[in-house]
Amino acid sequence: MATVSASPIVRSLTSSVIVRVLKLLPWVAVAALPLALPGYEPLATQVFVMILFALSLDLLVGYAGIVTLGHAGLFGMGAYTASILSVHGITDPIVTALCGMMLAAVTGLAFGVAMLRTKGLTLLMLTMASAFLLYEIANKATGLTGGEDGLQGVSFTPLLGLFAFDFRGRTAFFYSLAALFLVFTFVQVLINSPFGWSLRGIRENDARMAAIGCPIMRRRIIIYVIASALAGLAGALQAQTTQFVALHSLSFELSGNILIMLILGGSGRLYGAFVGVPSFMLAQDQLAKQDPANWFLGLGLILIAMVMLAPGGIIGIAERIVHAIKARRRP
Amino acid sequence: MTTAITILFFGVAYGMILYLISVGLSVTMGLMGFVNLAHGVFAMLGGYVTVTLMNRLGVPFLPSLAAGCVLVAALGFVLERTLYRHLYGRSELDQVLFSFGLILVSVAIVRIAWGPLAQPIQLPDYLKGQVTILHLTLPAYRVALVGFATAVISGLWFVFDRTLFGARIRAAVDNRAMAQSIGINTSRLFAGTFGLGTGLAALGGGLGADVLAISPTYPLDYIVYFLIVVAVGGLGDIRGPFVAALAIGLADTACHYVVPQAGSIFIFAFVFIVLIWRPNGIMRRR
Secondary structure, eight states: OHHHHHHHHHHHHHHHHHHHHHHHHHHHHHHTHHHHSTTOHHHHHHHHHHHHHHHHHHIIIIIIOOOOSOTHHHHHHHHHHHHHHHHTTOOOHHHHHHHHHHHHHHHHHHHHHHHTTOOHHHHHHHHHHHHHHHHHHHHHOHHHHOGGGOBOOOOOOOBTTTBOOOTTOHHHHHHHHHHHHHHHHHHHHHHTSHHHHHHHHHHHOHHHHHHTTOOHHHHHHHHHHHHHHHHHHHHHHHHHHHTOBOGGGGOHHHHHHHHHHHHHHOTTSSSHHHHHHHHHHHHHHHHTTTOHHHHHHHHHHHHHHHHHHOTTHHHHHHHHHHHHHHHHHOO | OHHHHHHHHHHHHHHHHHHHHHHHHHHHHHHHOOOOTTHHHHHHHHHHHHHHHHHHHOOOHHHHHHHHHHHHHHHHHHHHHHTGGGGTTSOHHHHHHHHHHHHHHHHHHHHHHHOSSOBOOOOOGGGSSEEEETTEEEEHHHHHHHHHHHHHHHHHHHHHHHSHHHHHHHHHHHOHHHHHHTTOOHHHHHHHHHHHHHHHHHHHHHHTTTTSOBOTTHHHHHHHHHHHHHHHHOTTOSSHHHHHHHHHHHHHHHHHHHOGGGTTHHHHHHHHHHHHHOTTOTTOOO
């Protein structure tokens, strides 16, 4: 009797364990990448950092429905914080990364409180203006940031005091992969929590969420601060793994590119960032070298075509194909 | 004293260019609710047509401006009929992405056709040098710019306030469903307004070619200023953006003269303060 009633639980437990192990497999495969493709560690590191950055944007765009064109401002905040600290003698990677996160979160809080009261075009413009403001400050405060030349001489002590940031980029590779894994796990828990579901509710219909007693403004500010902190972490990681920071990390171009990367993969889908960022960066690596004009033209046409014909990005297209196959199997 | 007048004059000239370019965006935003980030593209194209006609073909200034305005208005009309109108009901994110795609395509095409460098405008002789008005020596180009822009803006306000076309636009901005139910063909109105707005942007781009440099990255470089004018001025209005554009033009010019080391920092800070105080634009109290 007892065994019969226990067996479904045992079965569901083992199956959930299997699912969990299966979900870890891609991470193990990626971690083995340096063995399969030596020499690609620096590019892969940049991809991980950008996926982390795109994940933070997905929390806003995909889950909370806050479209921002200034997310690079927070990325740059993290990057400059880590770099400036390192130039002034605080060179521990973990400490500076946490400081970058903190400062980006504080910046996000300050801007978020001011911006999130508005909607539509005004909100869009303010997100853009917030990043332009930070860019201009970094551009003018040359004593602190190096201005247009970027900040030289950024270096960090070995990770945990054990692993030095080497020329081949192995340490940077595993460091950024570990950070991405932690952030991904956190984001997964976050979006499946009641808080995460309330964000989707606010995205779909904020008036109804307000009517059932959800503090909309507070929730939007909280998610903005969380996304800011994660963007700041991505920025700090970039500064640490490239040992350089320049104005590009605050630029409108980066804000636009990260949004495009996320949308190409598919926003509000968690895995969109993992598909969109590598596709974008590999294509850019190949195409933009020849002629930037062709790259812009192709990217622009893809964006227009995607909005007109295939909303949901690459993952969205895949989902629709899977649905179509399932529908055919079960008529 | 002279500095104050110089700032005032340059600021007004800059503000008028910003207004000519942005007013179409404000009206189309208010009318169709479309977040068109690509509005600067039309100003850039107007600038390229004007500069090319003048520098390469030797066409005089005013006919070049007119040609740019008409060609770009036609392009705007066609794009509205073929692409934009399919996206009116779509989410803000879709509209942002679509217009961002349009910006990238235009940047690429312009780069292929005219090269990556900025195209300096070669002004006709009567616009070079200085003119003296009431003991003040001012650059002739900017005097002409302010005069011409004033004429265009007066014409625009007349159309908006005194003609049937203007009345229809105002009606549709206020209440689109009601405007439709009394027999206004809003679909045709949208196309006409979009064409007019893009034509004005082209005029602003051409006229301001010496103020906002004509280069392939134009729509990306100045987009934030156009959006600021619209957001601060209020959507669907033509007077609010005028006040906003002049305020931005004057404030930005003054900041660059008085505290050049701060660059555009103050202008962005100012915009934040204004919009925290009045989230729907300076002219609206709601």
